[in-house]
Amino acid sequence: MGVTDRQTGFPQRWWRALERHPPPIPGLRGDRWRSPLRGPWLTAVYGAVLLVGLPLVIITGLLDYAAYGPQFDQALPREVGWLRLPPFDWPTRPSWLFRVTQGLHVTLGIVLIPVVLAKLWSVIPKLFIWPPARSLAQVLERLSLLLLVGGILFEIATGLLNIQYAYLFGFDFYTAHYFGAWVFIAAFVAHVMLKLPRLVSALRSRPALRDPRRSGQREPRRPELRTPLTATRPEPPDPDDLVATAPGAPTMSRRGAIALVGGLSLLLGALTIGQSLDGRWRRTALLLPRGREPGTGPNGFPINRTAAAAGIRPDEIGQRWRLTVRGGGRLVTLDRPRLLAMGQHTARLPIACVEGWSTRQTWSGVRLRDLAALVGVDDPASAQVRSLEKAGLFNQAILQANQVLDADSLLALRVNGADLSADHGFPARVIVAALPGVHCTKWVADITFRTGADG
Amino acid sequence: MAEPLPRFRAAYGSSPQHLVAMIACFTLTGWVALRIAEEATAGRMLLWFVGAAVAHDLILFPIYASADRVLRGALRRSGHAATDGQSPAAHHPLPRRAGHTPSRPSPLNHIRVPALATGLLFLVYLPGILRQGRETYLAATGQDQHPYLARWLAITATLFLVSGVWYLVRQIRWRRVDGSAR
Numbered sequence A: 001m002g003v004t005d006r007q008t009g010f011p012q013r014w015w016r017a018l019e020r021h022p023p024p025i026p027g028l029r030g031d032r033w034r035s036p037l038r039g040p041w042l043t044a045v046y047g048a049v050l051l052v053g054l055p056l057v058i059i060t061g062l063l064d065y066a067a068y069g070p071q072f073d074q075a076l077p078r079e080v081g082w083l084r085l086p087p088f089d090w091p092t093r094p095s096w097l098f099r100v101t102q103g104l105h106v107t108l109g110i111v112l113i114p115v116v117l118a119k120l121w122s123v124i125p126k127l128f129i130w131p132p133a134r135s136l137a138q139v140l141e142r143l144s145l146l147l148l149v150g151g152i153l154f155e156i157a158t159g160l161l162n163i164q165y166a167y168l169f170g171f172d173f174y175t176a177h178y179f180g181a182w183v184f185i186a187a188f189v190a191h192v193m194l195k196l197p198r199l200v201s202a203l204r205s206r207p208a209l210r211d212p213r214r215s216g217q218r219e220p221r222r223p224e225l226r227t228p229l230t231a232t233r234p235e236p237p238d239p240d241d242l243v244a245t246a247p248g249a250p251t252m253s254r255r256g257a258i259a260l261v262g263g264l265s266l267l268l269g270a271l272t273i274g275q276s277l278d279g280r281w282r283r284t285a286l287l288l289p290r291g292r293e294p295g296t297g298p299n300g301f302p303i304n305r306t307a308a309a310a311g312i313r314p315d316e317i318g319q320r321w322r323l324t325v326r327g328g329g330r331l332v333t334l335d336r337p338r339l340l341a342m343g344q345h346t347a348r349l350p351i352a353c354v355e356g357w358s359t360r361q362t363w364s365g366v367r368l369r370d371l372a373a374l375v376g377v378d379d380p381a382s383a384q385v386r387s388l389e390k391a392g393l394f395n396q397a398i399l400q401a402n403q404v405l406d407a408d409s410l411l412a413l414r415v416n417g418a419d420l421s422a423d424h425g426f427p428a429r430v431i432v433a434a435l436p437g438v439h440c441t442k443w444v445a446d447i448t449f450r451t452g453a454d455g
Numbered sequence B: 001m002a003e004p005l006p007r008f009r010a011a012y013g014s015s016p017q018h019l020v021a022m023i024a025c026f027t028l029t030g031w032v033a034l035r036i037a038e039e040a041t042a043g044r045m046l047l048w049f050v051g052a053a054v055a056h057d058l059i060l061f062p063i064y065a066s067a068d069r070v071l072r073g074a075l076r077r078s079g080h081a082a083t084d085g086q087s088p089a090a091h092h093p094l095p096r097r098a099g100h101t102p103s104r105p106s107p108l109n110h111i112r113v114p115a116l117a118t119g120l121l122f123l124v125y126l127p128g129i130l131r132q133g134r135e136t137y138l139a140a141t142g143q144d145q146h147p148y149l150a151r152w153l154a155i156t157a158t159l160f161l162v163s164g165v166w167y168l169v170r171q172i173r174w175r176r177v178d179g180s181a182r
């Protein structure tokens, strides 16, 4: 279905005239491309990897949006119309759910970067081809390719800057990354629809590991992954004009090119995965913020926002601090000793940041459902948690009923056997299984349990 | 008069399904564009979107392609074969077999691969290496970005070292084989 032929559309005279008048740019003559590796088969190999990998990145990205609880208007960007997954309550089990989905989103997104670049390298001659189009169909397809390439590079760039806290772009990350994703999704789906048949035929055009044709038919073909450099030849000329018309000598075999890209992906993966691991392995994320522990001891695991940055003053979290619990028309105020005197529950739960890093710690404190019971709400529809933090996008969060009622959902007072540090939310913070870290509110000031009747 | 479908194909340049896929893609993009247009920073987003594609196609690609050409040229001038492979002009359907002495290993890929790897690491982890976003970094982590440049340099040195040692080993092995063949 793709536009692969050199057939000229309507109005023929115009397209021909365009073809006859190339601008005086040397690169537009197709014979400048030398690599003997370029061709439909290699492009299809990289394409197939992306065809499997990118949908995973897309889905985990959309799940991230769902995990924020868009039903409470607290997913960003707020207004997305019908451009979202169907609404559902984000589960609390398995407790590593968000750790895995968001870790996969960021890690796989990074691991695929070399494949994206290799895929672009393999088709780049087409960008400089003259005429740029021979029909309306080609004009449209080229425009959609701008959306495809711009889309993936935009998502990669904004994502990478976000996880490294360098907001160089000067626009809202959420809005840009979310809507950019949809533009990319639209172009990606269209591209796959148009090119899938070509991808399949190109993959079949040369054997990868063994020649499926029965011997004796013709001269056996050497499988591509068993072909060394000395036997590497250009692919036969193709209708897509990917194969060089005047190829140079190969400097690398096709399997070498695949191994190189795979190796680069492994390298990026090895330098990224550490931010999702605990213990000694964390340090392997050598070049990422979350490869470093901020300290040692019970509170020595990464934080997302320091107390200083949140504007928390020491006197606010000292003796003066009180927790206000509301619900069902009742109000209870508790100080920290009162909270410590209530039934304490300990849970070993991961905290996973939307930026892809995560860590598992042992938290203890009061169950959220016990606090709800304190104000006589046994069946909360939701709970609103507010922080002492005055400004800041995440100084409050609304929890779903399942998140309040889960037996491991805590207002944590201690971590790993010690009091929370100020940076980890002292005097008290929320910790809920599989909830994005930014919604595990720190420096909690009040909690309102809402019943169905409150709406 | 021709049938409608071939006529459509001839005029449009592809199948009706192609047109449907394109219309669907642009409809969704158009909807997003209308939604984004209300943002004060819409212009910047567009700039980064188009800029990302342009930066890849007209800056990044030309840079790495020319760097590679320069490298190959330099190796050729210094008397190294730029490749272990064979020119397609010398058209052998299969490689020459036993009895053939292997050609002298080329240093090309031993330079290219670590260079590519370190360049990629630089691009991906650039904010830390160049200490961008110091304030937000500090607010989020309570730390500075001090170690990254040195770490990146150390990784770069390791990559080149491993690659260089490997090249030497290949060179020595080749000398031995070559010597015994003589």
Ligand code: HEM
Binding pocket: A054, A057, A058, A060, A061, A062, A064, A065, A068, A075, A076, A077, A105, A106, A109, A110, A152, A155, A156, A157, A158, A159, A160, A162, A163, A174, A175, A177, A178, A181, A184, A185, A354, A355, A356
């Ligand atoms: C094809 C590429 C990609 C697509 C389609 C995509 C899509 C998405 C979507 C839909 C979201 C949810 C946004 C929201 O909740 O507002 C998201 C979140 C995110 N993505 Fe991506 N993404 C891609 C690549 C990347 C890459 C390469 C990285 C990083 C290295 C990345 C990092 C992030 C981060 C950190 C978030 C969390 C944002 C937050 O909720 O704070 N993404 N992505």
